[in-house]
Amino acid sequence: MTHFANYLTTYLTTEIILYTGAIGLLVIGLLGLLVLKNIFRLLLSLVIFESGANLFLVLSGFRANGIAPILTSTQENMSQLVMNDPVPQALVLTAIVIGVGIQALALSLIIKIYQRYRTLDMNEIHRKLEQDIAGISQSTPLASQEQPLYLYQKNSLVQNNEGEK
Amino acid sequence: MDISALIALIIVFIMLSSALCVLFLPNMIAAVMASSVISLSLTIIFALLKAPDVAMTEAAIGAGLGSLILAIGLKRLNYFNIESHQSNVSGTDPGQ
Structure with a gap:
């Protein structure tokens, strides 16, 4: 048991835990x-995916004993100070703002789809869209090969289309 | 294990469990709240990683503005009811 605790304290550093979190967010x-x-x-899980990518990028510029990338050093202690890499941080700073823009655009498209078809289910939207195009x-x-058979057993699509004519 | 690793362990646990909540909670308001929890715990992680500017931006824009946009969208999509236990599996939604 003490050996296991020793193992944990030696290898379970902050970086490894946070890499686990970033990869977990990407996978989820x-x-x-x-x-x-x-x-x-789907939009919500896209937001999760984005957050995982941001965390991964910031982690890639992390150093174990680094300070925040602000120029506080003088001539004497210049060589001793270690900074985190500021380039991924600037990149992520931009990516967060663009992510919210993408979120707003996708949400507006979802609202337009909902106003047109009154549903949010992907299969239902696909069916109604195909009906509209026809x-x-x-x-x-x-008749798509991927569609389930019951749509055509009920004969709803063909009847609706003939009724419109 | 120092204190920052302990904090990171707790925050990562909260973050991943609320990410699973986003996918599987039946109520949409709760799902949006869980995604806001992800953003806030990401803020703490960025502060832990010595990136204070990214942490401020994530708190203001990612957690604040993003959750606001999603909540307004919930209102438009007729998902803004607290007692709904609708599941997205069956393809029904309360707007119909």
């Missing part, structure tokens, strides 16, 4: 982007 965000169906939740182009909707 990517998981959400892949598996979720609600497009508002209605405009005066053709029957294409």
